[in-house]
Amino acid sequence: MSEDNSELARIYSTLSIQPSVVESMQPYIGRSSQDTEKGNSGSDDIDDENEKTETSGAPLSRQQTFLQKVQSRYSFFNENLNEHRKKLYLKFGMIYLTMAVGVLAIFSIYWGSMYGRNGRIQNLNMLVIIEDDTTINGIPPLFGDFLKQVLDTPLARARGNWHIFNSTEFGQIAVENNNNIEQELERQIHHQKYWSSIYVKPNATWNFYNAIITGDTGYNVTNSSIVSVYETGRDFMNMNLYITPSIQAVERLWLGSQANLTDTLVQHVNGSALSQAGAINILATPLNFVYYDRIKYTDPVLVAPSQVGLIYMVIITFFQFNFFSDLHMAIAKTGMHKHHYVLYRIFASVLSYFVLSLFFSLVSLAFQVDFTKAFGKAGFLVYWLLSFLTMWAVGAANELMALLCILVYPPLIGFWMLFWVIINIAPTFTPIALSPEFFRYGYSMPIHNSYEAAKVVLFNTYKGQMGRNVGILIAWVVLLTAATPFVIAFFGKTMMKRAQKAAKEEAEKKKKKEEEEEEAESGGV
Structure with missing residues (x-):
């Protein structure tokens, strides 16, 4: 037996297998299939085998074998897991129900804008x-x-x-x-x-x-x-x-x-x-x-900034929230005054929209979009301003709703993004006159007004409505920025309460465990 073991150890050494692995396998080396089956029959047999191995002078392994681990697991349909299965089914059902309601409710807005259009x-x-x-x-x-x-x-x-x-x-x-x-x-x-x-x-x-x-x-x-x-x-x-x-x-x-x-x-x-x-x-x-x-459409690249680009604008404003979330948390832990922290959050977000809108506009400039049709050389700056106000409006809504979703149910953030995109584009990419009267709300939405104002810059359409479009964008910016301190304060207060509650529960568990250990020790004595 010892010669077989040393030979097998030499082979494993050649295959770069650690000696500890060899040692852990030695108690089972040289067993016959009959011995192995017997060893798998119960713990008493395993203990007997270990005793024999100890008596013969071979090293004893205390590591549980893979087969033992498998045998110690329950089948998914084991009666001991009945309660867990019920909870699992309920959880799956609630998730599917939430997603189904979200899909039906949100997608119906976009489908509804096209229904009966002819x-x-x-x-x-x-x-x-x-x-x-x-x-x-x-x-x-x-x-x-x-x-x-x-x-x-x-x-x-x-x-x-x-x-x-x-x-x-x-x-x-x-x-x-x-x-x-x-x-x-x-x-x-x-x-x-x-x-x-x-x-x-x-x-x-x-x-x-x-x-x-x-x-x-x-x-x-x-x-x-x-x-x-x-x-x-x-x-x-x-x-x-x-x-x-x-x-x-x-x-x-x-x-x-x-x-x-x-x-x-x-x-x-x-x-x-x-x-x-x-x-x-x-x-x-x-x-x-x-x-x-009178005003022809001759440049296909205008589809990007005029339509699909507006969808990307909504999405990219949410990116800045994700990218800076760790930094905002770190700043919040420094003990900064609450008012100063709120001002910091507002300034950081506005700065992000300012920078992102610049690069968003530069993409169109790089692909030779003509910004001079309505405002001459100042056309690019006007377009940048519109992009900035639009990002500020839709981005502030994204940030505030993300904070609220985290408090309620974090996965809802994805459905919020779908809702915010669809509710903006449904009355934008088609004449409102062709949609049901419900979609007249679109006249007040940031993306609709951004789209109408951008057409003035890109096509030199009627400028008479541009003041109203910009005014509505500014109104969104003012309202959402004014709401930011209250949402941040509510978010911070709620998260602090939850942290204190979790710490209290953990302390109670620890105390209870210590008391049980003390009782066990006193009982043993």
Whole structure:
């Protein structure tokens, strides 16, 4: 037996196995399978084997073997674990219930903003100006009349809320603003009173009739009739999804009625004039709309800072809370005056938002986003200011809610982040007119106002609402910053109470244990 042991020890030494491991295995070296099975049958057998080993002079191991450890464990379904299993099932159930409620409640906000959207396209305000509204030399204003008929169809009414003006009505509005009709049309679109427009030019029918009877080959049918003016920069994602398709739907209806229009007009034309090649070409030319986009979307990189970047802005403000949490705890333990600590926390957060917003803006600058369209060279600074105010607003909310979630149930922080992102973007990335009335709360949300203000810098859209957008951001900053001292004080007080309670419970346990040990000693004596 000793020779076998020394040989096995030499092999283990070659394999770099520690001598202690060899020693711990020696009591079991050389056993037969029958002996091993016998040793596994109970503690008495193991003790007998150990006694034999001691008698034979072999070293005795006090370490528990892996097999013994396995045999000392309970099966998951052992009746001794019934109570533990019940607690485990209950805990799993509560966690799944919490997550299910969070998912259903929070995601429903975003899904709800899109639900039934096609049925609300009719809420989009559209401007229609018909200057072809008078009869000239017996020729009726067929262009204007037929367009009115088209807009009165159910399909057209489902594609927008059409505000129709004749030349007299809209002319008065134009005079009040010292504009002619075309200038006032562009002003109304730029000031975002309407999403898009349809403009029937003056005497469109008469000019069309004259071109037919004269065979005017220089007459441009399309440019002389109907124009649609809009600004894609107002909402460059949804303009091509909802606004322009609505105008195009009306255009298709209009083209479908062209045969009736020309048939009616031909009745006023001398038959000999219709034999001219120029007249035939004019009659065969489709009366398409002319589309005039005053603010075009030409740079795809703008999707990043205008939409997805706003989501990242909310998330990155939470990063600063995580990154600085250890430092804030260390500062809190220095014994700093409470008021000074609160001021330190506010200043540290604001400084973080200032720095983060700078680098957030520099990313767009690095990818050659043009910041000069509305404010010239100062455009980048304006954009940086907007990013700073936005980060301050959403970041302060993140920080305060994180503190409260830690007190209640720390895993809720993740669902808070989802809620804060979704409740901000749901009324932002789509026209509020296309969502249920509930989503009008979006007019007060920081991300919505940041998005609207940023479009002024990036696209040179209407500046008239920028003051309101910035004012709402500042209001969020003031309210949340004012709430910070109270939340920090509540958090610190609550955590201190919990620490004192835990220390008290630990002291009681220790005292009870000491008393039990003393009783045991006195009983033994």
